[in-house]
Amino acid sequence: MYELIATSTFGLESVVAKELKSLGYEILKVENGKVVFEGDEYDIALCNIWLRTADRVLLKMAEFKAESFEELYQGTLKVNWGDLIPENGVMHIVGKSIKSKLFSVPDCQSIVKKAVVESMKRKYKKDWFEENGPVYKIEVALLKDVVTLTVDTSGPGLHKRGYRERAGEAPLKETLAAALVLLSKWDNSRMLIDPCCGSGTIAIEAALIGKNIAPxxxxxxxxxxxxxxPRRIWDETREYARKKINDKEVKILAYDIDGRVLKTARRNSQQAEVFEYIHFQRMPIQEFSSQKKYACVICNPPYxxxxxxxxxxxxxxxxxxxxYKENDTWSFFIITSNENFQRNFGKKADKNRKLYNGRIKCYxxxxxRELPKKKKE
Structure with a gap:
């Protein structure tokens, strides 16, 4: 078993933890920007394929205190790196240091690389490594003199689902969009509306959730x-994911005033294979109306x-x-950095949560609103 870390955007740790619990994991620790749990090779594949709101999945190799380069070197050397990295593995070292005596990140990276290579020499009984095989990105993270060594299992961040070729002017990360939908407690028994859909990220992530499609x-x-x-682990995990897609109807309406950006949204939804579940239409929000009950409005309007x-x-x-006033069964969930939002909306929110859209602090x-009563199966 490995100790694994699902990293997240600040403010989404509890959402990631809830996702992991729903996948059957016991949470060991929740800290700023990360959730720690245990798993094996199957779990590495499962979490990378299924997690909607995590940024990436890391394999934790060691944690120790280091106030000097010698302590950093010896702590890194204690890890049997050859048990993970093959002879021809590419060892890519990245780093960060916060409130630590070892503040020079390039020096820390150099020390860690030296120690990893020395550990590899012991394992493989050779002095030189070709480094032309699979990539192992090792991160040395120092926080208040405590070193955490991890290896990234994801590669490009988990928000890179592969469907978004282009975005609008103020794109919303796919992982954040999925979190907005999950926090709203929307499900496919209700209609979802995004009246300022931009490149369609919220609508697409909602469709993936509604159809239970692994992102x-x-x-x-x-x-x-x-x-x-082994290759079969990835094949089996993907096959399992395909079998979990449901056949339930999903009702999603996505509107925007910009016809050019709507073309991008349609293309993105086709790439994500959810186009048939989303109705895209060019329309200013001022013209929108509907007689539907219990709709869920989730929106990332201009800030x-x-x-x-x-x-x-x-x-x-x-x-x-x-x-909101005209539709007394509709729930509204709006992310914005605009300080005057509640005053202009005309009502204080029942709840608000601080989140970051890239570097922009938002709420x-x-x-x-009261949800419709569930019909008994």
Whole structure:
């Protein structure tokens, strides 16, 4: 068994932990930006393919205190790196240091590389390694003089589902979009509406959730090239994921005023193989109306920081507030960095959560309504 770490954007740790619990894992620890749990080779494949809100899955190799380069070297040398890395493995070292005596990241990377190679020499009884095989990205992370050594099993971040070729002006990360949907507690028995859909990320992630499609089913991961994880494990995990896709109806409406960006949204949904579950239409939010009950509105409207002007943005927020008042069974979930959102919406949120969209600090304003009673199966 390995100790594994699912990393996350600040504020989403509990969402990632809940996802892991639903997949059957026992959580060992939840810290800022990461959730620690245990698993084997099957779990590395399963978590990379299934996790919707985590940034990547790391394999924890060691944790120890180091206030000097010698302590860093000796702590790294104690790890049997050859048990993981083959003779021809590419050892790519990255690092970060926060509030630690060893503040020079390049020096820390150099020391760790030296110690890893020395450990490999002991294992393979040779002095030189070709490094032309599978990639092992080792991170040396120092926080208050405590070193954590990990190896990345994901490769490109888990938000890179493979469906988004282009995005709008203020793109929302796929992992964050999935988290917004999960936090709303929407399910496929209700209609979901995104009135400012942009490149369609929220609608697409909702469709993947509604159909129970694993977000990483159609992409590759760096650990697929590792000899430790047999090809059949990845094949079996993907086959399992395909069998878990449900045949339930999903109702998603996605609107935007920009016809050009809607073309991108349609293309993205086709790439994600969920186009048939989303109705895209060019329409300003001011013209939108519906008689449907119990809809769930999830939206990432313009913030006023990079796109749009102040008056038109505030008008969008006021229109949303009007829709909220006119539709007393609709729930609303809006992410924005705009400080005046609640005032323009006309009501204080039942709950709000601090999140980061890239480097922009945002709040996820949540307006709950009573949900429809579930029919007995």
């Amino acid at each position: 990483g089913i159609n992409r590759n991961f760096v650990s697929e090239t590792w000899p430790q994880i 006023g920081e990079r796109i749009g002007d102040k008056e038109s943005i505030e008008d969008i927020y006021r229109t949303m507030g009007k829709l 996820y304003y949540q307006y709950f």
